[in-house]
Amino acid sequence: MKRLPSLEKLNTSYLFFEIEKRKRRFLCDHPNVDIVDLGIGDTIFPLPSSIAKAMEKGAFDLSQEEGYSGYGQAQGMVRLRQILATNIYHEKITPDEIFISDGAKCDIGRLQILFNNARSVGLQDPTYPVYLDGSMIQGIPKVYHLPCIPDNGFLPHLPPKLDLLYICNPNNPTGMVYNHEQLQRLIDYAKKNHTIILVDSTYSSYIQDSALPRSIYEIQGAHEVAIEINSFSKMVGFSGVRLGWTVLPKELTFECGRPVWPDWHRLYCTIFNGASNIAQKGGIAVFTCEKWRENICYYMKNASYLKQAFQKSGYAVYGGENAPYLWVSIPNHRSWDVFQYFLEKKRVIITPGVGYGSSGEHFIRVSSFNRFQKVQDAADRIDSSLVQGKNFISKAIEV
Amino acid sequence: MKRLPSLEKLNTSYLFFEIEKRKRRFLCDHPNVDIVDLGIGDTIFPLPSSIAKAMEKGAFDLSQEEGYSGYGQAQGMVRLRQILATNIYHEKITPDEIFISDGAKCDIGRLQILFNNARSVGLQDPTYPVYLDGSMIQGIPKVYHLPCIPDNGFLPHLPPKLDLLYICNPNNPTGMVYNHEQLQRLIDYAKKNHTIILVDSTYSSYIQDSALPRSIYEIQGAHEVAIEINSFSKMVGFSGVRLGWTVLPKELTFECGRPVWPDWHRLYCTIFNGASNIAQKGGIAVFTCEKWRENICYYMKNASYLKQAFQKSGYAVYGGENAPYLWVSIPNHRSWDVFQYFLEKKRVIITPGVGYGSSGEHFIRVSSFNRFQKVQDAADRIDSSLVQGKNFISKAIEV
Numbered sequence: 001m002k003r004l005p006s007l008e009k010l011n012t013s014y015l016f017f018e019i020e021k022r023k024r025r026f027l028c029d030h031p032n033v034d035i036v037d038l039g040i041g042d043t044i045f046p047l048p049s050s051i052a053k054a055m056e057k058g059a060f061d062l063s064q065e066e067g068y069s070g071y072g073q074a075q076g077m078v079r080l081r082q083i084l085a086t087n088i089y090h091e092k093i094t095p096d097e098i099f100i101s102d103g104a105k106c107d108i109g110r111l112q113i114l115f116n117n118a119r120s121v122g123l124q125d126p127t128y129p130v131y132l133d134g135s136m137i138q139g140i141p142k143v144y145h146l147p148c149i150p151d152n153g154f155l156p157h158l159p160p161k162l163d164l165l166y167i168c169n170p171n172n173p174t175g176m177v178y179n180h181e182q183l184q185r186l187i188d189y190a191k192k193n194h195t196i197i198l199v200d201s202t203y204s205s206y207i208q209d210s211a212l213p214r215s216i217y218e219i220q221g222a223h224e225v226a227i228e229i230n231s232f233s234k235m236v237g238f239s240g241v242r243l244g245w246t247v248l249p250k251e252l253t254f255e256c257g258r259p260v261w262p263d264w265h266r267l268y269c270t271i272f273n274g275a276s277n278i279a280q281k282g283g284i285a286v287f288t289c290e291k292w293r294e295n296i297c298y299y300m301k302n303a304s305y306l307k308q309a310f311q312k313s314g315y316a317v318y319g320g321e322n323a324p325y326l327w328v329s330i331p332n333h334r335s336w337d338v339f340q341y342f343l344e345k346k347r348v349i350i351t352p353g354v355g356y357g358s359s360g361e362h363f364i365r366v367s368s369f370n371r372f373q374k375v376q377d378a379a380d381r382i383d384s385s386l387v388q389g390k391n392f393i394s395k396a397i398e399v
Numbered sequence: 400m401k402r403l404p405s406l407e408k409l410n411t412s413y414l415f416f417e418i419e420k421r422k423r424r425f426l427c428d429h430p431n432v433d434i435v436d437l438g439i440g441d442t443i444f445p446l447p448s449s450i451a452k453a454m455e456k457g458a459f460d461l462s463q464e465e466g467y468s469g470y471g472q473a474q475g476m477v478r479l480r481q482i483l484a485t486n487i488y489h490e491k492i493t494p495d496e497i498f499i500s501d502g503a504k505c506d507i508g509r510l511q512i513l514f515n516n517a518r519s520v521g522l523q524d525p526t527y528p529v530y531l532d533g534s535m536i537q538g539i540p541k542v543y544h545l546p547c548i549p550d551n552g553f554l555p556h557l558p559p560k561l562d563l564l565y566i567c568n569p570n571n572p573t574g575m576v577y578n579h580e581q582l583q584r585l586i587d588y589a590k591k592n593h594t595i596i597l598v599d600s601t602y603s604s605y606i607q608d609s610a611l612p613r614s615i616y617e618i619q620g621a622h623e624v625a626i627e628i629n630s631f632s633k634m635v636g637f638s639g640v641r642l643g644w645t646v647l648p649k650e651l652t653f654e655c656g657r658p659v660w661p662d663w664h665r666l667y668c669t670i671f672n673g674a675s676n677i678a679q680k681g682g683i684a685v686f687t688c689e690k691w692r693e694n695i696c697y698y699m700k701n702a703s704y705l706k707q708a709f710q711k712s713g714y715a716v717y718g719g720e721n722a723p724y725l726w727v728s729i730p731n732h733r734s735w736d737v738f739q740y741f742l743e744k745k746r747v748i749i750t751p752g753v754g755y756g757s758s759g760e761h762f763i764r765v766s767s768f769n770r771f772q773k774v775q776d777a778a779d780r781i782d783s784s785l786v787q788g789k790n791f792i793s794k795a796i797e798v
Contacts, residue, residue: 271505276640276674
């Protein structure tokens with residue numbers, strides 16, 4: 001058995017491993033230092049008790065004669081799919097078009113199998129690294145990195161004839177969200193070019209502006225070209241519980257006009273066996289609970305506070321209004337240097353933008369997933385030294 | 400985007416969908432008929448309460464400040480991996496070599512990505528259909544179906560230079576288990592041919608004969624050539640909870656001598672985000688519980704009872720001694736005809752052997768996952784008509 005050639009080209013270290021390594025090394029040299037972690041992309045609040053209770057009951061029921069169940073439908077519990085169809089898609093999507101998963105990342109991996117014969121793939125640059133890594137593992141011959149920068153309003157210029165286009169919306173890391181018109185442009189492109197758009201909507205519940213679409217299916221024609229991936233992770237804090245979903249509309253077709261749905265269903269049942277039934281019981285309880293919406297407000301208050309702090313010090317800041325991430329422009333400095341600067345001089349962890357693509361160089365991602373007090377601490381430490389372009393790093397740091 | 404060519408070659412219907420369809424059609428025409436389902440490959444008993452309680456506590460803890468956790472390690476909780484290393488592998492495997500999954504099927508899918516450049520794959524015939532389906536989806540150019548039949552003691556003759564060899568042991572559907580010497584032969588072959596063996600040990604907890612190995616790592620040299628996949632599904636009834644594991648030893652190498660482990664770890668972290676933390680808490684509780692072992696004894700008592708009943712009527716029966724399945728030889732009849740016969744004439748559902756490969760034709764799989772009383776009912780209905788080769792089907796049934 002030979003090694004998969006595409007694996008040779010992958011970075012050995014995943015972005016967050018590298019951050020963790022550097023953090024640990026620093027704490028080893030400086031124990032007892034109080035670090036504020038704004039690098040983290042994970043929720044911090046306990047689950048609302050009504051949701052936890054639903055899962056406790058789910059686990060208990062499995063120990064009862066009348067409550068036990070083994071394999072469920074690979075596609076997920078009908079009740080949960082109905083709830084999502086109603087609450088998220090307002091019946092613009094049918095339960096049959098929803099596939100319950102163990103999280104967005106895992107479904108992206110499965111979709112990459114379904115589309116592993118794509119000749120070309122377009123990725124926003126910067127974006128969540130898994131789209132690129134997975135495409136490389138699948139050996140996609142041509143990957144376009146499409147710069148999404150302030151100059152183009154973070155809407156990429158698209159090359160002709162992409163087979164597949166990944167759109168992370170709200171975007172991780174930039175926190176930017178497309179409006180109706182921008183999404184319509186992507187859909188029009190996809191229709192013209194027989195492109196399938198994979199929309200990762202993991203952060204859609206953070207959209208505050210009611211004028212912005214929360215799902216691509218609010219836009220005309222999306223059902224014919226777009227697959228939407230979503231998750232309970234950032235929404236209610238299920239990142240450890242593992243629950244998400246993917247929408248694959250029945251109108252979606254391959255170039256030849258054949259629907260994609262039967263292939264996806266077949267593949268889904270072949271290499272997946274459904275999300276945990278206990279987790280699904282938790283998912284069913286989500287929409288009769290309001291507490292998690294408060295948590296989202298809390299994080300967005302953090303985001304707003306941090307945004308003001310950076311702006312006050314003279315930084316250009318993007319995002320942070322409809323997503324839990326700020327995207328802070330730091331020209332003149334390499335983003336890993338900025339990471340090191342924030343770690344060593346400010347005791348704050350941020351995420352270097354270049355970890356999300358080369359267009360992320362000279363930016364950092366700042367997360368609002370932390371306690372407000374910590375966020376205040378970090379905000380207090382922000383000053384304008386980087387804006388003034390001081391040569392703060394004594395020696396180059398090798399990445 | 401073009402359709403994946405390999406998907407065109409897949410059967411549209413998965414074996415158990417077809418069985419379900421036929422069962423439903425029959426029940427539609429014959430309501431109120433009491434059918435005994437011996438087709439099912441799923442456990443039926445509620446979870447032992449100590450295991451359910453551990454998961455209830457896991458869910459409850461997530462609602463508490465001090466108990467909440469988000470993303471865990473993609474590879475799984477260290478505690479669970481330690482427990483498996485000790486209890487299943489008696490320290491012959493380190494926790495680092497164990498990857499906690501959401502079930503065997505899902506890990507098979509991920510391994511098929513890692514090895515999607517295999518030039519040739521060998522499959523036992525008959526075997527669990529997912530190995531073939533997944534290999535076809537990945538477009539493996541050459542798939543060998545290796546007959547495992549009474550004549551060769553169910554040990555396949557191996558063609559030279561297989562890149563990958565799937566071994567389901569105990570085998571689903573035949574219920575046959577390899578002994579030390581047979582496994583040693585496979586390992587010797589793999590070493591000579593640079594083959595990687597994927598051992599699916601999902602049913603290993605059903606092995607009763609203490610002389611038989613319960614893991615391939617009991618055999619010399621296995622660490623260099625074998626990956627073992629296992630699951631809590633059949634062991635403790637976690638088929639809906641979703642928890643399994645894969646062992647990938649650090650000594651395992653590609654043809655070039657490079658270890659496979661780093662690639663697998665990289666791929667695992669890229670397209671998977673860990674099994675549900677609640678399910679993992681259940682897994683940790685498994686080895687301080689004895690109740691599930693009683694359930695296995697119960698199923699094996701069923702198997703023994705069914706085996707005697709079939710033998711008494713003159714059938715040649717394999718398996719059923721170290722696995723929950725019997726493999727009943729029914730020469731002269733097509734196995735879908737036999738399925739229909741058992742459904743219509745005996746009100747018993749079995750699984751047609753041909754659903755597991757062409758060498759499964761003229762066999763049926765009989766499952767012991769049912770209540771003893773149901774098993775007795777079914778056993779009472781078994782007679783020798785099929786052995787006598789009576790032409791019981793009035794018209795051919797199209798599959």
